Amino acid sequence: MTQDNVPGAAPSLSRLxxxxxxxxxxxxxxxxxxxxxxxxxPDEEATALADAVTAAKxxxxxxxxxQNLTDASPCSICSDPRRDQTIVCVVEEPxxxxxxxxTRSYRGLYHVLHGVISPINGIGPxxxxxxxxxxxLAQPDLVxxxxxxxxxxxxxxxAMYIRRHQGREDLRVTHLARGLPVGGSLEYSDETTLSRAFxxxxxx
Amino acid sequence: MAPPRTYRCEAITLSHTPLGEADLLVTxxxxxxxxxxxxxxxxxxxxxxxxxxxxPLTIVKLSLAHGRNMDVISxxxxxxxxATLKGDLTAIAxxxxxxxxxxxxxxxxxxxxxxFQLMIDTLRAVAANPQSDTPLRFFELHLLQVxxxxxxxYQCVECRVELEPGAHRFSPNVGGTxxxxxxxxxxxxxxxxxxxxxxxxxxxxxxxxxxxxxAIDDELAEELKSLLLTTVSYWLGKExxxxxxxxxxxxxSLSEV
Numbered sequence: 001m002t003q004d005n006v007p008g009a010a011p012s013l014s015r016l017x018x019x020x021x022x023x024x025x026x027x028x029x030x031x032x033x034x035x036x037x038x039x040x041x042p043d044e045e046a047t048a049l050a051d052a053v054t055a056a057k058x059x060x061x062x063x064x065x066x067q068n069l070t071d072a073s074p075c076s077i078c079s080d081p082r083r084d085q086t087i088v089c090v091v092e093e094p095x096x097x098x099x100x101x102x103t104r105s106y107r108g109l110y111h112v113l114h115g116v117i118s119p120i121n122g123i124g125p126x127x128x129x130x131x132x133x134x135x136x137l138a139q140p141d142l143v144x145x146x147x148x149x150x151x152x153x154x155x156x157x158x159a160m161y162i163r164r165h166q167g168r169e170d171l172r173v174t175h176l177a178r179g180l181p182v183g184g185s186l187e188y189s190d191e192t193t194l195s196r197a198f199x200x201x202x203x204x
Numbered sequence: 205m206a207p208p209r210t211y212r213c214e215a216i217t218l219s220h221t222p223l224g225e226a227d228l229l230v231t232x233x234x235x236x237x238x239x240x241x242x243x244x245x246x247x248x249x250x251x252x253x254x255x256x257x258x259x260p261l262t263i264v265k266l267s268l269a270h271g272r273n274m275d276v277i278s279x280x281x282x283x284x285x286x287a288t289l290k291g292d293l294t295a296i297a298x299x300x301x302x303x304x305x306x307x308x309x310x311x312x313x314x315x316x317x318x319x320f321q322l323m324i325d326t327l328r329a330v331a332a333n334p335q336s337d338t339p340l341r342f343f344e345l346h347l348l349q350v351x352x353x354x355x356x357x358y359q360c361v362e363c364r365v366e367l368e369p370g371a372h373r374f375s376p377n378v379g380g381t382x383x384x385x386x387x388x389x390x391x392x393x394x395x396x397x398x399x400x401x402x403x404x405x406x407x408x409x410x411x412x413x414x415x416x417x418x419a420i421d422d423e424l425a426e427e428l429k430s431l432l433l434t435t436v437s438y439w440l441g442k443e444x445x446x447x448x449x450x451x452x453x454x455x456x457s458l459s460e461v
Contacts, residue, residue, distance in 0.1 A: 025224050119446035120219050120260075120300045120307075153260045153296060160293040181250035190256030192285045 013039065065136065067112045067129045069094050077110060084108040089146040090133065090162065092116050092155065096148065108146070111136065116154040117161055125161060137166055144172040151178055210269045210278065213237060216323055217262050218303040222248060230258050230277065231307060232266075235320045239310040242268055242275040254280050261286050261299045261327060284324075288331045294453050295334035301446045302326055302343060308440045309351050318350035325412045333416065335457075337425055342415045344432040345407045353439050356380030357405050362388060372396045374431060376438040392438065400427045 009017065013035060021031035038046055062068070063075035066088075070076070077083060077097075087108030091097055097110050115128040125131075137145065147162055149155035163173050179197035180189060189197075215232040218239075223229040228247040234240050247254040257264055257280035267279040289295040306323050310316065322343060329339035348354055355376065359366055360383040373382045374396040381396060382388070403424065407415050420428070437444055 117449065119297055119449035120304050122445040122448075124449050124452065153290060153300075156290060157293055157296045160296075164293065181255075183251045185251075185253070188253035190259075190282045190285065192259075192282075192287055192290075193256045195287070 066110045067114065067132055068097060068110060069112075082107070086141055087144040087146065088136070088142060089148050091148050092150060092158075100148065106146075108144075113149070113158065116149060116152075116158040118154045125165075128158075130162070130165075133162070134165060134167065137168060137171065142171065144174060147173065147175045149175075151176075210267060212265065212267050213240070214263065214265055214283070215240065216306075216320065216327075217258055217260050217264060218307045219260050219300075220244075220258060226252075228254075228258060229274075232264075233306050233310050233320055233323060234315075235317050236315050237312075238314040238316060239307065239312045240268075240275065241312075242266075242277050243271070244277045244280075247277070257282050259285070260303060261289065261296075263324065286327055286331055289327060289334070292331075292334045294450075294457075295330050297446065297450045297453055298330045298334070298340060299327060301340065301444065301450055302330075304444060304446045305343070305347055305436065305440070308442075308444075309347055316350060319347070322346050322350060329412050329416055336416065337429065338416050338418070338420060339412060341403075341425075341428050341432055342407050342410075342412050344436050345404060346412075348435065348439065349408075351439070355404075355435065357401065357408055360386055362386035367401070370398055372398075372401060376435040392434070394431065394434070396431065397424075397427060399424050400431065403428060 016035045016038065017028075017031045020026055020034050021028055023031075026034070038049065041049070059071050060069050061071075061073055063070045063078055064073045065078040066075060068075050068077070084107050088111050089100065089106060089108055090111045090113060091100070092113055092115065094112055094114075097112065100106055100110075111129070111133050113128045113130065113133070115123055117123060117125055117128065136142075145162075145166065147159040149158050159175055166173060177200050179193065179200050180186070186194065213234040213236055215234040217230055217232045220228045220230045223243060226246045226248045228244040229241060230244055230247075231239065231241050244252075244254045244258050246252045247258055249255070254277060258277070262285050263283040265281045265283055266277055268275045269278055286299070289299055302323060306319060310319060326339050326343040329336075329342075333339070345355075355374070356379055358381075360372075360381065361379045362382055363386050365383060367381060367383060370384075372384065372395075373393055374380065375382065375388075375390045375392040375394065377390050377392040378388055381401065382393070387393075403418070403420065406418060433444070433447065
């Protein structure tokens with residue numbers, strides 16, 4: 001919010017509105033609704049919310065291996081001996097790990113980039129966790145790198161940059177299949193998706 | 205009579221950012237309305253009918269509805285997705301550079317069909333030869349022209365005397381080329397070689413396909429890049445962010461040789 005104070009609101013309430021308004025996807029009206037909701041909460045619930053924010057901010061660190069957000073480094077996935085240590089899946093954001101873990105079909109390790117190369121937004125290779133990825137790839141027991149960046153222009157550019165700079169000829173570099181989503185429709189699919197779906201067709 | 209609530213247009217998408225839970229805020233350059241920012245409702249969901257149609261650097265036909273704050277995209281159909289360009293990292297970086305400049309120079313609610321066509325022609329030239337920088341140099345000069353900022357290449361901007369063959373000077377601040385006799389107090393003044401002036405004049409009179417057929421050595425390419433980048437940045441009034449990644453790829457390709 002650009003104004004210093006919300007007209008008609010107490011200064012401390014106005015400050016809460018402004019802080020909430022800084023969150024992604026929260027506009028001025030949503031910020032006001034959330035602020036008034038928090039004020040009406042019982043004291044213990046409001047304190048629990050404030051404590052959770054403080055604790056998360058103080059305790060959450062980057063895992064030294066995969067760069068995921070964790071309470072302890074290495075994180076629970078990197079320190080799990082049952083996971084396949086020879087394969088690393090590269091994702092853009094920590095939330096992508098949650099989505100892939102829900103599938104229960106991947107048992108290897110991860111690497112979180114915390115963004116993608118986006119020159120138009122001033123984000124280059126040095127602004128995301130690529131240096132950490134490339135130093136991790138020096139481990140000789142690693143045999144496959146799955147690049148699971150989003151199939152967007154910037155996600156593809158990041159995948160191409162990784163492939164070009166990964167520096168190991170013996171490393172298998174793959175990316176997730178491209179094609180039609182479950183519940184999707186041929187009629188509304190774009191030409192790139194359809195042509196990739198054809199390229200990746202499989203035996204029935 | 206109230207204006208119609210919906211309209212159709214042909215656009216080239218420049219960039220998009222996530223908005224809310226599953227929406228996309230798309231910035232595009234249209235042939236008839238200039239720069240438009242519109243919302244693709246639910247476009248980030250994998251089953252959205254808009255998904256894939258709104259990726260940056262795509263020519264699309266759109267149906268839009270006027271919204272209270274921003275227009276809403278109701279239908280989108282890809283005309284050209286530039287699949288070849290999107291299969292090459294350097295070409296993508298160049299495409300984003302073009303998108304940043306069109307987004308910077310293009311104005312909202314102000315049609316500039318020349319700029320729209322220039323963007324498409326340049327993307328095609330980049331896709332045809334991703335390693336050549338000539339399409340970018342042609343684009344920069346013609347971007348200034350279609351924006352009404354065409355630099356003077358034939359007469360001295362101070363004394364209006366026709367330029368003789370030889371070395372000259374150039375400044376975006378005074379509007380183009382200066383003869384050696386005129387020396388205004390200008391911090392942006394820089395030397396301009398005869399070879400660079402000839403190439404600029406060739407670009408001025410040619411279409412992009414003719415311009416891309418000319419051989420330009422590395423030294424001349426660097427002079428043209430420096431001059432045109434400085435001029436475009438001067439008029440844009442800020443740094444061109446996507447250029448640093450382009451420079452990085454350029455330097456990496458030089459070190460590999």
